[in-house]
Amino acid sequence: MKEIRIHARAGQGAITTASLLGYIYFLKGMYPYAVPHFGAARMGAPMNAFVRVDSKPIRLRSQIYEPDYVLIVDATLMRGFNCFSGLKDNGIAIINQREGVEIPKVNARQKVFLVPANDIALKTIGRPLGNTALLGAFAAATGEYELEFLVEAIKKRFPAGLQDPNIKAATQGYEFVKNSTKG
Amino acid sequence: MKEIRIHARAGQGAITTASLLGYIYFLKGMYPYAVPHFGAARMGAPMNAFVRVDSKPIRLRSQIYEPDYVLIVDATLMRGFNCFSGLKDNGIAIINQREGVEIPKVNARQKVFLVPANDIALKTIGRPLGNTALLGAFAAATGEYELEFLVEAIKKRFPAGLQDPNIKAATQGYEFVKNSTKG
Amino acid sequence: MFGPLISKPGSSKSNKTGSWRVEIRPRFLQKNCIACKMCLLICPEGCIEGDAKNTYHCDFTYCKGCGNCAAICPKADIEMVKEETKE
Amino acid sequence: MFGPLISKPGSSKSNKTGSWRVEIRPRFLQKNCIACKMCLLICPEGCIEGDAKNTYHCDFTYCKGCGNCAAICPKADIEMVKEETKE
Amino acid sequence: MKEFLEGSMAVAKAVQLCKPGVVSAYPITPQTHIVEELAQMVADGHLKAEFVNVESEHSAASVVLGAAATGVRTYTATSSQGLFLMAEVVFNIAGLRLPMLMTCANRAVSAPINIWNDQQDSVSLRDSGWIQLYVEDLQETVDFHLMGYRLSEDKSMMLPVMICMDGFILTHGIETIDMPEQALVDKFLPSYKALYKLDPANPITMGPLVDADYYMETRYAIDQTQKEALALIPKITAEFSKVFGRAYNGLVEGYRIDDAERVIVAMGSVCGTIKETIDELRKKGKKVGLLKITCYRPFPAQQIYEALKNIPKVAVVDRALSLGSYAPLAAEIKAAFFGKKKKPSVISSFIVGLGGRDITKDSIKEVFRLLTTTEKNEYIDLKPELLKESYE
Amino acid sequence: MKEFLEGSMAVAKAVQLCKPGVVSAYPITPQTHIVEELAQMVADGHLKAEFVNVESEHSAASVVLGAAATGVRTYTATSSQGLFLMAEVVFNIAGLRLPMLMTCANRAVSAPINIWNDQQDSVSLRDSGWIQLYVEDLQETVDFHLMGYRLSEDKSMMLPVMICMDGFILTHGIETIDMPEQALVDKFLPSYKALYKLDPANPITMGPLVDADYYMETRYAIDQTQKEALALIPKITAEFSKVFGRAYNGLVEGYRIDDAERVIVAMGSVCGTIKETIDELRKKGKKVGLLKITCYRPFPAQQIYEALKNIPKVAVVDRALSLGSYAPLAAEIKAAFFGKKKKPSVISSFIVGLGGRDITKDSIKEVFRLLTTTEKNEYIDLKPELLKESYE
Amino acid sequence: MNKQLFNPGHTACAGCGQSLAARLVLEASGPNTVIINNTGCLEVFSTKYPESAWAVPWIHSLFENAAAVASGVEAGLKSLGTKDTINVIAQAGDGGTADIGLQALSGMLERGHDVLFVCYDNEAYMNTGVQRSGLTPFDSNTTTSPTGIQSCGNLRPKKPVPEIANAHGIPYVATASVGFPQDLSRKVKKALSIKGPKYLQVHVPCPLGWRHDPGLTFQIGKLAVETGLYPLFEYENGRLSAVRQIQPKPVEEYLKAQGRFKHLLSKPEEVKKIQAVADANIERYNLKVQATS
Amino acid sequence: MNKQLFNPGHTACAGCGQSLAARLVLEASGPNTVIINNTGCLEVFSTKYPESAWAVPWIHSLFENAAAVASGVEAGLKSLGTKDTINVIAQAGDGGTADIGLQALSGMLERGHDVLFVCYDNEAYMNTGVQRSGLTPFDSNTTTSPTGIQSCGNLRPKKPVPEIANAHGIPYVATASVGFPQDLSRKVKKALSIKGPKYLQVHVPCPLGWRHDPGLTFQIGKLAVETGLYPLFEYENGRLSAVRQIQPKPVEEYLKAQGRFKHLLSKPEEVKKIQAVADANIERYNLKVQATS
């Protein structure tokens, strides 16, 4: 069983990201359970979403306190509070890079990947929606799934016009990490 | 314990009669419980009220099926159904007399008193409200209470202007029975 | 299993409200009736029938003796009489 | 026994919504301000202060960077700038 | 002073003695006489209160809610459909910890519509957080209205109280009542001082959104406070008897129960009929008794256990249903004995007098007759001829 | 066909498969996504139904009531405050014996207002005459919506059915679901034929005033019919598995219970977390199990007795309260064992996860830990620091 | 009298204006009608199980939701495809309309359902014993607006429900009275000829609640109109399209026949206030017959 | 900024028109105010325990009963003798006003309580995610009036709540907008200077629900008025006493800035219908500035 926690601000598509990530696992034939953690707050307020996945149906319904992976859609959230809380000590964090936000120290076995997802998105999609780029990076960083599944998910879930741009974004996110890791 | 059932039509003051009768017992220092038996019907529809009285507080809350006395405010009700049902076989019935309504036979030990209460009321009160006259007759017929208590009850319960007329009506009802019984 | 739930159309007719009539009842004189139907229209019990002039009458099984027919009749061709009065 | 039930007046001020600002924020130029108070009136956070001309400014602890102050200023004396820009 | 009064009149006079500042209610049979009498008192200047004629029970409850939030003593009354229409507000009032008194003139609920007495209305709101007291006769009715306010406004409680009185039987019944004197009432029931209220001098926020981090404790506190009432009620009844000379247990009351082999458990006016029947059966040497539940919420499980633990056979008489399950009172009485060593050998459940079906001494005798060694779940005075298996 | 769907979406699709003629609902978190999706289906012509956007839940329930009375299949959904606002109508629908389906997205109730999950809303309407089915995951959610209509419209039933699904956890949770095919659904669920309806060809009177001479039987019939459902539900689940290949008990379901020494009884999605915890504890050799209650109304007392009679220790997990008394489910479980020879030595009651308080494996472990030989009544994950004795 | 739609044997008081109006409404609508009835006198006196006065499909749910149930009935008939052949009539007393049922009514009007809503206005909650409603007239003596040392009866004017209904922008709003039975029938037929939501408010004297002789039901209804206290008008698509013009009579004539106003006759200043209400109506709806034409 | 009555730190979306309007209303009323708030965005974003934006006594009970709770607060203050020194304001969103809260509001108006009711009209149920309300404009795309193959958005026109309130015969009814903040403040002060029930409906753009840039809140509010789609008027004692006159702009200007109307821009015939709504308002309230004077 793997547990992923996604941090974002209400309105930044944490839920779409969670459900897209879940859908990738679904395509892999696994049993994901994706659920948002709603507060009562509005656009701009911090919120998060959870994805829990296993090879058999997920029954555990609690929130995620000790994620294997954290995906931080908005780096400014790290100013507010600790997005890394409970991250497994071999855990991996993928962060939508943003200047002027310093990254908390992590222990030796934890990995942090800074991905310029919004810049990628701006170039590929034309709007600063880094979610697909982040999921590309996630694939490369965690090896949870091959890029193909993400591409297929995008094809299934996005309206025609938005598929190619998002596939581009996903691929570039993927490559960004691949390159940064090798050498 | 004595049980009295009052038959009337909605609007003919069965409840006032019951509460006045109860009040008389109250003045005697007894413990009456008076309660109307409501249907959902309107003015003119048959309904009845109950008075149960004893020397200690009444606890029994059921309706009255085997009355010691029945008081029939509107004789035409007897066309409809049996106002005598369950009347104890030494029971007494006081009926507001009305031409053209025949009285069902009663067994030897039961007594029936026909009282021209409305006529009395017309003469004394000016309106055909025979209730106080009937309660006068009731006193004479059953010996349950002296006329004085009824008079006091009327004084306590009726607005000044209506006291004397009703006392007159009560007294005439009382005397009507007294006379009809002797000789 | 079902208990009391629905009622049959028009079943109220088994309830003979004519017995509620104690003091007065209408008498349809059928003399000057012009068949204006006003009595029929106004009867709260809907128990008046009639078609041609001087044919209007009510069904005493239901008539409660309210007196509105008599009140509305433009020809005073309905009068309220003591219940006991014979026709 | 009592649980959470009532809140203290104005306690929301402990919630620093300035952190919600991610893209842009207002800059009060304080050049051509005529103290018309419109910015102060329009701010959804009620976080603008000022009295005399060219004294108007906002409290960035709460400003969400919506931009309405800049939009309403008749003198274009407020401009929206990238969050990162230094004063 | 002893008076011969209709129940509704007596309630109105009891409320008048408690001097509420705001009264609001919506008419519904059989509660109407209470409200009408209060309206008359206000019209005559005999009661100095704001009388708010609302457009529905939902608003009646909302009006007393708002008035109570300003720190004023309030009163409302309803029944049946009216209680259900205000259900959301009823829960809300308890959740806001606003003390107040409501009289519920117990009546059956729709569908089918029926204006006569049972206790389905108030029983169905047993989860709401209101303290519920069921009265047997008119003296209790008056006295528990006074005690109800005391209880409700106690600084440790701050919970609303519902006085449940059987419709018609008590609301329209007329009997002898010893009406308390104003001076004594003033002594027993001081004027209401709110712990928190809507006041510009101290502008608090009431009824905020309370999320998962805090909500559970708010509910727990109500649950606990309800249970604390089990200790407070006897204190208040004791004080009441000091002032007025009438003693009540306030939680449960046994009648000829000590040596009883068969005991009925019941709530409300039916207890009178049961007592009458018991005396009759006792004359015939039958060892029967009654346990009257006055306080249904909080549920006095311990007191019930103590009262019944040595009784061989117990019959629970419910005047309400939880359709498809145990009768509400029966379920909780049975639950009270789980895991206990001492307990009745049989607890049977009987449904009696729904929708005004008359409860006679014979009905009660039937209950006792059916209370054998085998557990029963039966309806009394049912007419099988009215039932059919299908509509096709 | 297997799909990866949000719970609300899945419910909407299930309802679409059942082809209701009239849909009416009023938005309330967390039910909104269901209704929004249905609105979209109608807007796109993918669902041929009258979609009535009402002004309140009271009217939503009244609209489906009226539509059902014309002989049409109807659907509505609500939650929490909405269910309470329509409470009077909810009782009325059952009393009128109108079959229909409602989804209740379980949520805490006010005050204080809280939009998160517990089960106080539907549990508080347990007396209403509605059949209540609680689902654990999204596959059950979909399947019981189909079975719900079958059950509701069965000629012997003619009772409304409420599918209770935990708010957010299930309504907003996304997981893999095998969505039934239309052809099979049509086979399993024939179009609705009413026994009585508003039709000028046969102008009956529905909802008359039923007085004391008749009322009790109407209520008794509902009570009995509910209990008959205990026999019908397994028939329907059996038929369902014939058609769709998924088997359900429909009343209660044991998990690793046969040799268990400690068993939790619970309803809804928490059962998943409990199962997960059980497997973990089993690995450590702890003999623990779960009894899941799917059918809460009618209450399957006999089946519960059979399942638990040999279990030494039972913990009842309630997600709702009857303030001032036993937790609702705990009380009935205890009642089910009164007078029985075989029974657990302990039945403890635990309140878990009110108003969205997260229920973790640790919460469940705590329940098992506290399930000792001494009976407990406890709140899990409570924060004592939030409580105070007084406001003065 | 066999094919009657509203049958005798109901248990209304003798001279009940509402029973009479209900019959006229149904006769005007005919057999292809479904009636949805709020709780109230009409429901109680016409459907005491096992008897029913109704020979058309009829349903009662609650006191406040007839308009919403009717919305559902209309939607149901639509989905069955039979709506166009059937009239749907929701009906209620003044309390079930102006007070507890107002929101359901407003919702029905706002949504545009093809339903006629009929309010039987007897100006108080009669079924429960004459309590004040929003449509109880000023100074009327009811059990919750009683006369007393400090009270002269109901404090508020009649709630202008027809105006409120009209403000919803619906195609037809009208008032009628049992004092003018043919006019009532005509308005029902006219309303039913229009698609969409319609509101009709019928003045129905109540001998019990108004304390008048049962035989005066018709005259008292007529007097209410002729004094200007109960103006008869029609709104079509928001515009006042017709009024019944009158030669105004003094309000005393109307008041003196009724027990609920008895207390006023000794108070000329109060009678003046009520005359002012009538005058305001006469002015507002321009009720006075003009000399010319 | 310490003695503020409505404080920052609330969790409304950036650019929320309602948060701004609520502050202006309260500042105009001052510290001696008790607020009764229905459930809705405002209640949620201003009072998440343990924090509260309010520095005046404030209470929330339910979604539908603010007007009734306010009636009780007013009665309570009366019985305490402090009512004359305190303003009682009941407030709600458009859904809590026009739909689920309408009956409580109507009852409050009918009874004549001295309360100001403020409706914050953001034209949908925003707190629950943008569902249609009675005040949602024609053709607007919401989650329960979605655009689709067979739908062009909301089917019904805006419910004329100010007209409905006015039909109750109350002393003051007005509409306002955050597009004209001083006008809003003035109307609040004026309303509070009048005894009895008052109704004020304020147009409050909602960036989330209307899908517009948070910075456009003010302009969009202004445009709604300037196109005639949201006429600003005042009724005093039933008479239209003032309107804000405009030099009407075409509705496109208003529509094109908002996602909820995006689907219309490709449908000129639909835009015509909406222009017709504006024209009808301009005509009805005579909004057009006259050349003369």
Ligand SMILES: Cc1ncc(C[n+]2csc(CCOP(=O)(O)OP(=O)(O)O)c2C)c(N)n1
């Ligand atoms: C929710 C609810 N509240 C109160 C009642 C009690 N009730 C039934 S009918 C009625 C009054 C009806 O008045 P109206 O609508 O004017 O009709 P009328 O009887 O006068 O013809 C009342 C108060 C009820 N049945 N349901």
Ligand SMILES: Cc1ncc(C[n+]2csc(CCOP(=O)(O)OP(=O)(O)O)c2C)c(N)n1
């Ligand atoms: C009885 C009830 N039904 C539904 C809800 C859910 N609910 C809370 S706020 C809201 C919408 C509020 O809309 P509106 O009144 O327009 O205020 P806004 O949020 O748009 O400012 C809804 C549907 C509720 N809380 N109570």
Ligand code: SF4
């Ligand atoms: S008296 Fe009344 S009931 Fe009898 S026929 Fe005439 S109108 Fe009808």
Ligand code: SF4
């Ligand atoms: S009202 Fe008179 S004239 Fe007219 S039909 Fe009846 S009886 Fe004949």
Ligand code: SF4
């Ligand atoms: S940007 Fe918005 S929040 Fe910030 S000061 Fe300007 S108006 Fe206020």
Ligand code: SF4
């Ligand atoms: S709006 Fe511009 S001009 Fe007016 S006060 Fe603010 S900054 Fe100064």
Ligand code: SF4
């Ligand atoms: S009380 Fe009035 S409305 Fe009711 S039946 Fe009697 S006369 Fe008719």
Ligand code: SF4
């Ligand atoms: S959704 Fe709209 S109304 Fe609610 S806070 Fe956001 S902007 Fe304000």
Ligand SMILES: [Mg+2]
């Ligand atoms: Mg009425």
Ligand SMILES: [Mg+2]
């Ligand atoms: Mg809104």
